[in-house]
Amino acid sequence: MTLTSDLKAKYCGLWELMTHHRFVSQLGDDSLPPKIFKTYFLQDYVFVNNLVVLAAQAVAKAPDLNAASIFNDFLTGVLDPENDLFMRFFNQLGASEKDYSSVKASPTTQAFGDFLVRTSFEGTFDEIVLVLYVTEGTYLDWGARLMEEKAKPANSVYREWIDLHGPEVLGDLVSWLENYINSDSKITAERADYLFHTALRYEFLFWESAYNDELWFDV
Numbered sequence: 317m318t319l320t321s322d323l324k325a326k327y328c329g330l331w332e333l334m335t336h337h338r339f340v341s342q343l344g345d346d347s348l349p350p351k352i353f354k355t356y357f358l359q360d361y362v363f364v365n366n367l368v369v370l371a372a373q374a375v376a377k378a379p380d381l382n383a384a385s386i387f388n389d390f391l392t393g394v395l396d397p398e399n400d401l402f403m404r405f406f407n408q409l410g411a412s413e414k415d416y417s418s419v420k421a422s423p424t425t426q427a428f429g430d431f432l433v434r435t436s437f438e439g440t441f442d443e444i445v446l447v448l449y450v451t452e453g454t455y456l457d458w459g460a461r462l463m464e465e466k467a468k469p470a471n472s473v474y475r476e477w478i479d480l481h482g483p484e485v486l487g488d489l490v491s492w493l494e495n496y497i498n499s500d501s502k503i504t505a506e507r508a509d510y511l512f513h514t515a516l517r518y519e520f521l522f523w524e525s526a527y528n529d530e531l532w533f534d535v
Contacts, residue, residue, distance in 0.1 A: 318498040319505070320449065323512045330516050335458040337523040343478065344462045346469035353473070354409045356526035358419045361402050363522075366429035367451070368394055373436035374444045383441070386492055390448075401480075408473050422530040428518040435511065442501040446508055449493040450515035456486040 317325075324331055339356070342348035371391040378384035406416050421429060435447050459481025469475055479485070497503070503511075 319501070319503075319508060320494050320497055323508065326509075327513055327516055330513075330520060331454065331457075334454050334516060334520040334523065335461070337458075337520065339523045339526060340458045340462070343474050344465065344467035344469065346471055346474065348469075348471075348474065350409065350471075352526050354411060355529065356523075357402075357405060357409065358411065358416060359422055359425045359522070359525065361406075361416055362419055362421045363425050363429055364394060364402075366432045370432050370436040370444060370448065374441060374448070377441040377444065379441060383496070386489070390489060401476075405473055405476075422525050423532060424518070424521045424525040424530060428522060431514060431518060439511075440503070442497075442503040443507065443511055445493055445496055445501065446503060446511045447515050449490065449497060450512055451519065452486055452493065453490050454516070454519050455481045456483065456490045459483075459486065 339348065339352070343353075368391065371387045371394065374387040375384045375391065378387065402416070406412075432447060432451075436444055439447075459478055460483050462478050463482045467478060469478075497508075501508075
């Protein structure tokens with residue numbers, strides 16, 4: 317057994333809840349209410365900035381040029397094509413410039429983002445790899461499954477979002493992350509368990525928050 321297989325086995329129930337969440341199922345069968353996807357997508361737009369920080373710190377802390385190039389490629393993909401995608405999707409979703417320029421992080425988005433940023437600055441390269449494995453590995457899992465099931469929602473935004481999380485886009489990255497964790501990482505089992513479990517819990521809550529319309533409590 318490898319470290320990643322041990323962790324996935326230990327938290328298989330939570331992994332299953334995230335990758336088979338109702339959001340995913342409704343995305344695949346075209347029953348996801350556009351309002352729910354719009355809420356999710358606006359929060360993802362806020363959240364992606366945390367992935368930029370995570371990837372940039374990984375480049376700075378990478379043990380060699382090959383490892384740095386993996387994260388540089390990921391960072392480039394987030395900064396350029398993904399930003400264009402956000403703008404295009406916002407237009408298709410009917411989200412105005414005011415909507416996406418003024419959106420604030422929900423409680424879950426802020427907590428998840430703070431966790432990633434703190435890990436990126438205070439943690440090691442190995443810890444960054446472990447966290448990114450969860451964030452990208454879970455998305456690859458549901459994306460690949462929906463593609464295997466021939467999910468073809470009529471909504472073009474939903475179709476493209478599925479395609480962007482399939483093996484052709486995320487397969488090589490997730491494979492590299494998994495191989496690194498199992499072959500080269502010096503992370504302790506205790507630390508890996510905490511990071512894996514925490515990231516996975518936040519991934520589930522991120523789906524949930526799209527339905528809960530989370531708001532900050534003010535008095």
